[in-house]
Amino acid sequence: MQNEFITVKELYKSKEQYIGKEVKVAGWIRTARGSKNFGFIELNDGSFFKNMQIVYDEKLENFKDISKLPISSSVLVEGELVATEGAKQPVEIHATKIVVEGESDSSYPLQKKRHTLEYLRTIAHLRPRSNTFSAVFRVRSLAAYAIHKFFQDRNFVYAHSPIITGSDCEGAGEMFRLTTMDLNDIPKTEDGKIDYSNDFFGKEANLTVSGQLNAEIMALAFRNVYTFGPTFRAENSNTGRHASEFWMIEPEITFADLEDNMELAEDMIKYVINYVLENAPEEMEFFNSFIDKGLFERLNNVVNSDFVRITYTKAVELLIESGHEFEYPVEWGCDLQTEHERYITEQIYNAPVFVTDYPKDIKAFYMRMNEDGKTVRAMDLLVPGVGEIVGGSQREERHDVLLDRIKEMNLNEEDYWWYLELRKFGTATHSGFGLGFERIIMYMTGMSNIRDVIPFPRTPKNAEF
């Protein structure tokens, strides 16, 4: 049956082909107004951000029923596609037949009045039918595809890193524990410890916080790879920027240093933004008009800038020289706070900025040590309006240096046996970065809460739908 119905998108895009012809569409009533003798329906069929206006009159045999339909009822419409002149929409359908597929109810909560985003989160099963969320989730879909297309066109291998992990290898903080044990009766060993030997995996298991270490395995076989999958943080932080479950993209490239890494990140971000601007112009117009009036200016600035590259040491100097009073004072060795990051990218450069070569003590063990013995080949990408959006590094490819760092940071050498072996059997210069997918969706839409760019967000005390 689906083939019978032309999509609204098709009718807009190829209207010349259909004007004056009989067409059938199927969709949901977004708004309706009627009078005694005729009525208008704004129909959305999900294929396109814009609605199709349906005009009908008392010649419809079920005229009275149609004019009383509640918002969100689904209908099948037959009629002629007609060019409108001077109207805000270029075409409309003059209906000759309207069949009710699913009548809605007057208690439908998404009435025309404006709802708060907070309220809409409580009806996550209906909010994709609103303008805002239909735009957000279509952009999310297109951005995801753009990422795949960007890497596949460059012959990267999409590597599925595991979600369930046997150990907290990245040491990135609180993880979700996974078990099939009966929590009412947890088996114990003789000395009173939890006996994981009978748990599903025979040992402790957690949800991954990063696929990077696995991606390195793949990069040392396939040269260039990327992951794109869900990652997890069991952090009890209720901010607009943190979710317990989010998607991450982690490219990893071999025979490639930090310069290559920065070039890749820059190219990728520009590509994704351009792809979405080209493929979701209606949605992006909506965001620019109703969510964030500076959006186009900001995105165009990113797309048309050469990203700046400075060292951490230089960044600290610039921040100190600026004389600006920060909440957290700046000195060499400190971690850069969002206020510092934003000052650099917004005030000093008004462009995206890569900051590189951070002090080793504020970065992870796997980052490549510089000759100075104090800094590592890390990079963070800072963008105006947000701060950090990408974090990456050249990886420590030298077996002995890596082993020293693992010991120095009191990590358990045995947990890293295979990671170390990668440095034993044909190691090579390699680099990679991570991009939080939701971060870039927020950046491209102007939505300010991560809960509003994930269809069914998971946060502390919240796993509804």
Add this chain to the structure above:
Amino acid sequence: MQNEFITVKELYKSKEQYIGKEVKVAGWIRTARGSKNFGFIELNDGSFFKNMQIVYDEKLENFKDISKLPISSSVLVEGELVATEGAKQPVEIHATKIVVEGESDSSYPLQKKRHTLEYLRTIAHLRPRSNTFSAVFRVRSLAAYAIHKFFQDRNFVYAHSPIITGSDCEGAGEMFRLTTMDLNDIPKTEDGKIDYSNDFFGKEANLTVSGQLNAEIMALAFRNVYTFGPTFRAENSNTGRHASEFWMIEPEITFADLEDNMELAEDMIKYVINYVLENAPEEMEFFNSFIDKGLFERLNNVVNSDFVRITYTKAVELLIESGHEFEYPVEWGCDLQTEHERYITEQIYNAPVFVTDYPKDIKAFYMRMNEDGKTVRAMDLLVPGVGEIVGGSQREERHDVLLDRIKEMNLNEEDYWWYLELRKFGTATHSGFGLGFERIIMYMTGMSNIRDVIPFPRTPKNAEF
């Protein structure tokens, strides 16, 4: 630095452009043989299934070192690309300089002798460097992209369904429990039950077994959507076809019935197979030659067949009429076993077969009830060599019928409040199916164990790497 090195893929694909020119490549030594005055290296750089032959002689200043390099050492090679005549490879590089990037070790376990697949699983950090696994994981990557491309080209929205769920909504069996409680000291309520109110999500949380119900939410807003993400089963079954973590594709289409659903599944499967055959010809040749000699024949049969469509009732009749003796006897009402499914698709039709309209008692609550009150609008797609590869249905869109089924199956109505509301606010005919991603990879490669098509498989007692 990466731009300095031309990929082996590029050298093969555009060899005319490079023959006679100086080129630089970087890669790993797959095999090497040398004599007193010259040597050969089969170099793989990860960009391409095939190796590049490097020829060098004693004019290299480090000739002696190079000729002693262990397998899997990484090297940077400069030299001239030369056309070879009558050799099995069309080009080779006559090296003028070879720099050792990372010397391997003679203990490298992937030596030339053949290893068992079981052994290779224990070195999952190195097996992607073997021919078999380099082919498998590249095909996996291309197939994943083909799925995205198929749906995006048709304007489907990629919907991210949640991994963490608050309830076992599909009732699909054993789930992994998720917690941040201290398992040594689980909080209890006054009446001695586990107090989930202080757990991370404030209630029980599990890993998803299917994104379908969430996908239905999205389909009733966007018309056509698909999910593609990891799903989980805590089943303690150690077979070659079951993993605890696997990826699933779940399209969901609205204003669409079971016929549309079958058409979509057929189109998708043909598209993915064709895409992989076109984009990984070297890998597919390898599988056809070394893993499964009937592979091309089988895949071509699928691509060129019109898939058969029969009802379950008809299938049972045919099985009984066949007179074949099955381990599990067939009668109307029984679930079809793999032996039955394979008999239908291999012996009766020698083509892919959709079986539809199963008895309601062996299918899920959400499938649309037929007029007969006994069967539901389910479909399974059976393919030669495997049996079931896709399962789907038209969904019950009638609120009251769905509610009756929920009660009849003793499910908790409250758990489905939003799922039921979808049928209240503009319900519509809709359908969808699920495809286990690993199943189709196994089908396309001839690999017979699911552990060998997942880079880092998770199965009972196994969560290594």
